[in-house]
Amino acid sequence: MSKSFLVKRSIRLIIVFFIIILINFLLPRVMPGNPATILANEYQLPPEAVESLEELLKLDRPLSEQFIAYLYSLFTGQWGYSYKYYPTTVFELIMQRLPWTLLLLGTSSITVFLMGVALGIVAGWRRGTRVDAAITFSAVLVYAIPYYWLALTFQFVFGNVLGWFPISQALTPGAVYNSVLDYIADVLWHLTLPVLAITLTAYATYTLVTRNTMVDVLSEDFIMVDAAKGLPQRKIMWHAARNAILPPVTLLAIRIGHIVGGAVFTETVFSYPGVGYLIYESIIFKDYPVLNAAFFMLALTVIIANFIADLIYSLLDPRVKYER
């Protein structure tokens, strides 16, 4: 793997990381009304309380001093208290919710990628046929479907009407598990509808990109050589597909943010106890410390996932390697 590529990407990772920290630090401070006065308006606090809050949050100090204090508390996990779940700290809350979001994100990234690329390969291979037209058209149709709408519909049809899957939460409330397998089964049972909703709304872009690359690849010389050698069709298709898989990997790196977006909406619909649902709750309750922390964690997840996708890409694409 190219060293300079790795260094460049690492530098970008660090810059983006600091920009996100800066946004998180500045947003509550540059917006009209500082966090103390917002709290005061929200909960009808007396002026003395506002003063002591300002002191507590160090809002009376210069901005640079505030920033250093902010960095210190950020890296030591002192993220303050949630307004809604008061005795719980923001850090605890996020750590409870994060594993569920990572599970949902990880699973749906895989399913989205597999479904999108598989359909794209088929459409590209059978270009110009009805199969191609059907796959392309359905991809354009689902491209514009809002995540939450499909999630609501699935929740209603498969949850309320048919009763096949639970309509909310990540585990059956009050369930006692006899074995680990029972627990895993319950987790998967609750995970099915959210993952299905994300997959069916997010796969389209991968399909369209894979199809177009596939069509491009199929017109290249080595495919003609394959055909001239008399290779069976299946082998030729596999050969072309292997070469058509790079753009969708790049796309996964760029678009992982979209899957995160899908998770926010889908978690909200299914009251799935992840960071996305936490964002919805914090918006409704104006729980700004939680909103900031949830944004921070989601952003961090995305930039790290981007970085990993970049590494995978550089391993897959020989052209990124030539610098040794």
Added chain:
Amino acid sequence: MRGDREITYESYESSKRKLMDFMESLSRATYYIMIKNKKGLLGFIILLALGMVAVFADYLAPYDPYEIVGDPFQPPSDKFPLGTNDIGQDILSEVIHGTRISFYVGLTAPTIATIIGLVLGLMAGYLGRIFDDIISGVIDIMLSIPSLPLIIVLAAYLGPSLTNIILVIAFFEWVGVARVVRAQTLSVKERPYIEVAKALGASSSRIMFRHILPNIAPLTIAYIILGATSAILTEAGLSFLGLGDPTAKSWGQILNHAYARNAFALGLWMWAIIPGLLIAVIGMGFTLLGMAIEEYVNPRLKSYEAK
């Protein structure tokens, strides 16, 4: 004096001819994009139908969407074809007026984004050096920041207003446009006629906006149309999360109320199904039309169909 008049007449003739040429190429483009291309035709029909609804919303809607016209939570009936919402407003009227918000958001946000992306992309591509370093760096970083979480946080702090939402969307959408415009500019600026213009002493801004821009303008129109889908989806998403403008009844807002009031459990499924379906349909209309324009502008893509 006489000479002056001749020159004026000639320049009048030439600008008239230019206009005719322009009209001709425009009508040819329209024909290929909206009539010959099946995708474009379908997209155009969808947008035309919804556009009529938006324009004539006042006549089509049976009631004022902000007026309480019946009992709350009514199922669909002759009087209220889609039922009434939680405070007794007519859902059909809400949905019809929501078309306007969708077009408004879908056209303003990408237009702002495209203008910003066009100017910055041209500067990065044509001026190069420090401009390119800075603008490309910003693009690279913007692309790495997860937009939806940041849009949510920004909208939460900026407060619920349609203008804020549009500006926030535009703030994230210009990046994609700038990247493509930069790449296009890099290839166009190597063409001989740019060299000629430069040798004749044309200024950088004249070359960028008079000579390069016309070459990439059609592509940017495709971007405005394609960007509409994501702008509409983002606005609807923010409204769904409760960050929408309460004074502008968008489809996302209607969905938000349906979700918050458990429309499905109450059996009022039309309340949630219709607005979501319309978001998907208008998005499909813009996407299909955008794809058709892209295929017309970039024939390499069109060859896919021929193969």
